Amino acid sequence: MRNLFSAGKSRKTFCIVIAGAFLFCASFATAQPRTHTVQRGDTLWDICETYYGDSNLWPKLWEMNPFVTNPHLLKPGDVLVLFDKDDLPKKRVIEPIEKDVPTVARMKGLDLSGLIKPEAMGYFSFVNVEGWGFIEATTSSKLGLIQGDVAFVRFDKNADTIRKGREFAIAQSSPLVRHPVTDLPLGYIVSNRGKLVIKERIRDAYFRAEVTEVYSELGVGSIVMPLTPTSSCIQPMATDSKLYGNIVGLKDNYQVVGQYSVVYLDSGFKDGVKQGSVFELINIITVPSVNLRASFDRIAAEVSEKLSKEDYLADFWRKLQEGEKIYEQSVGQIIVVEARADSSTAVVLHSSHEMERGAFVKGLSWVEIPEYLSLLPTCSLE
Numbered sequence: 001m002r003n004l005f006s007a008g009k010s011r012k013t014f015c016i017v018i019a020g021a022f023l024f025c026a027s028f029a030t031a032q033p034r035t036h037t038v039q040r041g042d043t044l045w046d047i048c049e050t051y052y053g054d055s056n057l058w059p060k061l062w063e064m065n066p067f068v069t070n071p072h073l074l075k076p077g078d079v080l081v082l083f084d085k086d087d088l089p090k091k092r093v094i095e096p097i098e099k100d101v102p103t104v105a106r107m108k109g110l111d112l113s114g115l116i117k118p119e120a121m122g123y124f125s126f127v128n129v130e131g132w133g134f135i136e137a138t139t140s141s142k143l144g145l146i147q148g149d150v151a152f153v154r155f156d157k158n159a160d161t162i163r164k165g166r167e168f169a170i171a172q173s174s175p176l177v178r179h180p181v182t183d184l185p186l187g188y189i190v191s192n193r194g195k196l197v198i199k200e201r202i203r204d205a206y207f208r209a210e211v212t213e214v215y216s217e218l219g220v221g222s223i224v225m226p227l228t229p230t231s232s233c234i235q236p237m238a239t240d241s242k243l244y245g246n247i248v249g250l251k252d253n254y255q256v257v258g259q260y261s262v263v264y265l266d267s268g269f270k271d272g273v274k275q276g277s278v279f280e281l282i283n284i285i286t287v288p289s290v291n292l293r294a295s296f297d298r299i300a301a302e303v304s305e306k307l308s309k310e311d312y313l314a315d316f317w318r319k320l321q322e323g324e325k326i327y328e329q330s331v332g333q334i335i336v337v338e339a340r341a342d343s344s345t346a347v348v349l350h351s352s353h354e355m356e357r358g359a360f361v362k363g364l365s366w367v368e369i370p371e372y373l374s375l376l377p378t379c380s381l382e
Contacts (some may be wrong), residue, residue: 038078041161043226044071051082055229062341063269069127071228071340073157109233111379115260116337116347118230119169119192120215124249124264124343126187129173131223132157133205144219149211151196153224159205162198167212170194171223177249179266180358187343189249189264193218195227216252233379234337237276239363244271244279247359248343257281257359259351263334265361268342275339278373279361281332281351331355333364333372349373 036047044062045055062071065080074080112118133155140149155162174189195213202208211218244267251262267273332351336344350372 034082036080036082038074038076038080040076041158042074042076044068044074045226045229047080052085056231058229059269059275059339066270066341068341070125070129073130073132109235109379109381110335110373111233111377112335112337112347113232114377115349116232116262117215118232118337119195119213119227121230121262121337121345121347122171122189122191122251122264123338123340123345124177124187124266125173125190126342128188129171129190129223129225131171131225132168133159133224135170135218135220135222135224136206138220144217145194145211145214147211147214151209151211152202153196153198153207153209155205155207155224159207162201162207164198164200166198167227168196168198168209168224169227170196170211170218171225172218173223174249174253179246180248180356181246186248186266189251189253191216191252193222196224228338230338232337233381234335235276235381236278236335236369236373237274238365239277239279240272241363241365243282244273244361244363247281247355247357247361249357255357257332257348257351257355257357259332259348261348261351263346263348265336265344265346266342267361268344269339270341273336273339273344275336277336277339277344278364279334279336279346280330280364281334281348281355282360282362283329283331283355284327284360328362331359333370334361349376 033051036051044058048057048061049055058071060083061080062068064083068074068078068080133153135145135151136154137152138145138149140146145151153168170193172191172193174191177186177189178184179186193214193216194211196209196211199208199210245265247257247263248266249264250257251264254261257263265273331353332355333349334346335349336346338345
């Protein structure tokens with residue numbers, strides 16, 4: 001009897017060990033990879049869709065891989081470090097709200113669709129943008145393409161990965177833009193002009209496409225690149241009370257910053273800027289009164305190209321404060337709609353008067369959401 005009991009006990013233990021090993025193996029087999037080797041045609045948002053089921057997480061993946069200079073043009077063979085799914089923010093459970101709770105306190109997101117068209121905002125790039133291809137010809141005899149026109153696209157990159165029905169952005173890159181304060185060469189404004197959809201492959205790298213949306217003038221020679229996921233529902237976020245940088249450009253290369261202007265900042269998520277970050281537009285006033293433009297020029301002349309942006313900003317404040325009293329006049333507020341590694345795109349929510357390129361942006365902290373934000377329509381975040 002004792003031997004039989006011992007044998008039974010041994011079999012029971014053996015079964016538990018086997019079951020434990022099976023569970024361990026199953027868990028190991030389904031573990032998320034730590035890296036991804038880039039294949040032809042990969043984009044950050046496609047990779048995020050594959051691993052996390054959400055293409056809108058591409059800025060976080062870009063932040064994990066700072067060697068990537070252009071999210072549209074990943075190099076096959078590069079190894080991307082993936083972030084763990086457990087690092088993703090947990091979705092908040094929204095409790096029922098009492099009727100006497102102020103609207104400001106229960107705001108979840110701002111609906112900016114009445115102010116902007118996110119896919120048409122464009123962005124600022126510190127490197128020259130090369131698309132996947134360009135529009136080489138059209139059946140239209142008009143100077144510019146309109147919705148429904150046929151465009152013939154030649155793809156210089158990833159032609160073998162392109163299939164019927166895939167959508168692309170139509171864009172144009174500006175000439176080299178110089179920093180409005182330091183006058184140093186800076187980068188390029190990428191204007192999103194419209195969208196097209198692939199209809200068929202004609203031969204080799206040539207495709208017939210149809211223009212589906214037009215935001216501004218476009219035609220033969222326009223760049224074609226993958227679409228970037230966008231949203232007009234933005235969660236507003238307070239920011240540190242520090243100087244972040246300058247407005248270095250405006251949509252469509254406008255020169256004057258006013259209410260509802262789309263602007264580009266020389267700061268991105270490497271500097272702590274995120275989608276939804278809210279900043280103040282700052283006008284700097286000195287006492288005794290001086291020519292501020294001359295002050296900028298004097299400081300810029302002394303700033304070395306080797307200085308980082310943080311060094312430049314610290315140097316700027318130090319030089320202006322030597323023997324001079326500075327007043328910071330808040331002339332407006334902006335909210336970031338899209339943040340990239342080194343730049344971001346924002347819209348001016350409020351402006352008391354017009355300003356030029358070069359306006360400074362400073363962090364804006366709050367305990368309760370400011371009134372100018374609470375007056376905007378709200379939306380539910382996904």
